[in-house]
Amino acid sequence: MRRGPALPRRTLLQGGLTLAGTGAAAAATPGAPLAIPEWTREQGASVLAAPYGSPSPHERGVVRRPRRSAVFPQTLSCNTPLQHLHGIITPNGLHFIRDHAGTPDVDPAQHRLVVHGMVARPLIFTMDDLLRFPSVSRLHFLECAGNTPFWRTGAIKATWTAQDTHGLLSCAEWTGVRLADVLAEVGVQPGAAWLLAEGADAAALTRSVPLEKALDDAILAYAQNGERLRPEQGYPLRLLLPGYEGNTNIKWLRRIKLGDAPWETREETSRYTELQPDGRARQFGFVMEVKSVITHPSGGEALGAGYCEISGLAWSGRGRIRRVEVSTDGGATWRDAALQAPVLDSCLTRFRLPWHWQGEALVLQSRATDETGAVQPTRAALVGKQGEHAEYHYNAIHAWRVAADGQVSVAL
Amino acid sequence: MRCSRLILAALLLGGPAAAQEPANRDLGIGVPATPAMIAPWNIDVRGDGKGLPPGHGSVAEGEALYATACASCHGKDGVHGALSPALRLAGGIGTLASAKPERTVGSYWPYAPTLFDYIRRAMPFTAPQSLTDDQVYAVAGYVLFLNGLVPHDAVLDARSLAAVKMPNRDGFRPVPPADR
Structure with missing residues (x-):
């Protein structure tokens, strides 16, 4: 099955289930004249065939997948196939999912947003009301706080793909209303310092958010990449807090209450806090720190010798990516990768580095630096500081091992 | 109508600086929320016990x-x-x-x-x-x-x-x- 260097197996893996297709058959006879396939000799499908289009059936292997099983599928997370994506935008059907009580089917006509608490004028908004506010669109990543479960090495599998290791990460253009505009409408009372955001799902999920963040860049989002939110992303309304850990971006948002202190909800005490070696836990560490991952070549691929463009994603909840360095020798030397524009605040940035693989075993790594000067730490440095039980906010340098036969796997 | 709303919004917002300090403005959007209306959803209890109901x-x-x-x-x-x-x-x-x-x-x-x-x-x-x-x-x-x-x-x-x-x-x- 092994092909020549000019046709990396990645091309075939992309399609997932297409190995037996016409293209593979034609390529099996070197030097043969190009075939004129059936799709060139007959009319294609009607433009009316798919009022809402889907990817080519040849791409049916490019889907979300969970990394593990859970007692209840409603509380599972489902990962984005980063290794199969291009550019920085995650297609809406592939945006990662983390629910706490399943995905509700919310009727937008019945949905309401209540804004109350320490405000001058408590108000109830319909979705039509919210669509009347001035709108804003911005590109931002979302990353689950528990993405990349590498704090302890025991459960890590060498066979994990980028989808498994980093796939609780997605990026979209979000459109909605500035939360600051809605808060101006209700009038924030002096002394208010926090707000509680609450979902309409069966977990009625709640997180406390600093008022400063709400007034800075928070969005009440109703659209994602040009269409209304997908149900699993909070349809019809979600909170979008650029750079903050995923679960604070409350989906199916039904209520915002202002107060003078955090609520200390279950999700900000017993969960989403980082236990440190001294037995105390870091709390309200909202920001997802600078991080990167090489998505090609990455785990599960079989690399062919010859030219290979190393490509990956970098991001920081603290601003723009300033620099990404790549090492092809296990961290001994580093080269700067090119950053693909646009390079935006709290947004995925695509990096690339041209490379020739000579067929030797080696370790690939990427190291990102953000505009604050923060550099991705090594795992040893991160675990040395925070121990092995923090559970969340793991952002260390990630390494892929390329074996002499081209197989790529997780390196530790 | 949409244009006039945008102009009004632009005047009231005045750019990023204004977002730091919400002005006391009223677009007239939304309906007043009375305590009775929101009671079924108003269920949050704080760590210090604020919001705990009778019973x-x-x-x-x-x-x-x-x-x-x-x-x-x-x-x-x-x-x-x-x-x-x-x-x-x-x-x-x-x-x-x-x-x-x-x-x-x-x-x-x-x-x-x-x-x-x-x-x-x-x-x-x-x-x-x-x-x-x-x-x-x-x-x-x-x-x-x-x-x-x-x-x-x-x-x-x-x-x-x-x-x-x-x-x-x-x-x-x-x-x-x-x-x-």
């Missing part, structure tokens, strides 16, 4: 309710028979700084009223928001009893629940505001 429940009542509504997932005593380690509710006190920390209600949760808030909004898993406030007090009381934090004859209400001192009350270190 009460005993550990004994909670024990019976727990057996039918909670034990199948969380184990009959909050430990044994739990469907996963994350579903354990009891034990682990004193393990947080060890090589195998166990995070349970008793060992990790800093505030007892949060237990009321979470059970009322999200449990039982198969029928969230189905328990009465009295039942929530009772079940919260039983979970505290399983952790040895209240006696078996305890009756929990707004005052007594907020008065329970959790072992890990001072176990959290908030990230300074400048780093958020």
Whole structure:
């Protein structure tokens, strides 16, 4: 099955289930004249065939997948196939999912947003009301706080793909209303310092958010990449807090209450806090720190010798990516990768580095630096500081091992 | 009409600086929310007990309710028979700084009223928001009893629940505001 260097197996893996297709058959006879396939000799499908289009059936292997099983599928997370994506935008059907009580089917006509608490004028908004506010669109990543479960090495599998290791990460253009505009409408009372955001799902999920963040860049989002939110992303309304850990971006948002202190909800005490070696836990560490991952070549691929463009994603909840360095020798030397524009605040940035693989075993790594000067730490440095039980906010340098036969796997 | 609204918005917003300090403006969007209208959704309880409703429940009542509504997932005593380690509710006190920390209600949760808030909004898993406030007090009381934090004859209400001192009350270190 092994092909020549000019046709990396990645091309075939992309399609997932297409190995037996016409293209593979034609390529099996070197030097043969190009075939004129059936799709060139007959009319294609009607433009009316798919009022809402889907990817080519040849791409049916490019889907979300969970990394593990859970007692209840409603509380599972489902990962984005980063290794199969291009550019920085995650297609809406592939945006990662983390629910706490399943995905509700919310009727937008019945949905309401209540804004109350320490405000001058408590108000109830319909979705039509919210669509009347001035709108804003911005590109931002979302990353689950528990993405990349590498704090302890025991459960890590060498066979994990980028989808498994980093796939609780997605990026979209979000459109909605500035939360600051809605808060101006209700009038924030002096002394208010926090707000509680609450979902309409069966977990009625709640997180406390600093008022400063709400007034800075928070969005009440109703659209994602040009269409209304997908149900699993909070349809019809979600909170979008650029750079903050995923679960604070409350989906199916039904209520915002202002107060003078955090609520200390279950999700900000017993969960989403980082236990440190001294037995105390870091709390309200909202920001997802600078991080990167090489998505090609990455785990599960079989690399062919010859030219290979190393490509990956970098991001920081603290601003723009300033620099990404790549090492092809296990961290001994580093080269700067090119950053693909646009390079935006709290947004995925695509990096690339041209490379020739000579067929030797080696370790690939990427190291990102953000505009604050923060550099991705090594795992040893991160675990040395925070121990092995923090559970969340793991952002260390990630390494892929390329074996002499081209197989790529997780390196530790 | 859309244009005039945009111009009005631009005038009122005045760019990024204005977003730091919301002006006292009124686009006239939305309807006033009266306490009666929002009462069914206004269910949050803070760690310090603010928002706890009237009512009460005993550990004994909670024990019976727990057996039918909670034990199948969380184990009959909050430990044994739990469907996963994350579903354990009891034990682990004193393990947080060890090589195998166990995070349970008793060992990790800093505030007892949060237990009321979470059970009322999200449990039982198969029928969230189905328990009465009295039942929530009772079940919260039983979970505290399983952790040895209240006696078996305890009756929990707004005052007594907020008065329970959790072992890990001072176990959290908030990230300074400048780093958020």
